[in-house]
Amino acid sequence: MDRRGTLAGDVLLCKDLAIAQNPLEAQVIYMTSARAFGLSNAAISGPTMAQWYLDNEAKIVKTSLRAAGPYVMAVNPSYGLRRTRLAYPP
Numbered sequence: 001m002d003r004r005g006t007l008a009g010d011v012l013l014c015k016d017l018a019i020a021q022n023p024l025e026a027q028v029i030y031m032t033s034a035r036a037f038g039l040s041n042a043a044i045s046g047p048t049m050a051q052w053y054l055d056n057e058a059k060i061v062k063t064s065l066r067a068a069g070p071y072v073m074a075v076n077p078s079y080g081l082r083r084t085r086l087a088y089p090p
Helices: 003-007 023-032 046-055 057-066
Strands: 012-014 035-039 071-076 080-084
Touching: 035 046, 035 057, 046 057, 046 071, 057 071, 057 080
Parallel strands: 012 035, 035 071
Antiparallel strands: 071 080
């Protein structure tokens, strides 16, 4: 992960929520105050993944503008966004 993106205000879009549970990746999110959004189901097709993000685009933009990082949010078509526990600090 490149810190320049988070410093520039970019958000991270992830295939799944593993980034929140991997201790090293969670530490990087924490240390860079990253704002990450991951799909709650990694076993869906690429077009479906894109659609989940598109369906929640307004919520992602609103959340990322209002809430400073670090955080990882689960993206799901039925409930929208939900904060996920970050595995750092332990």
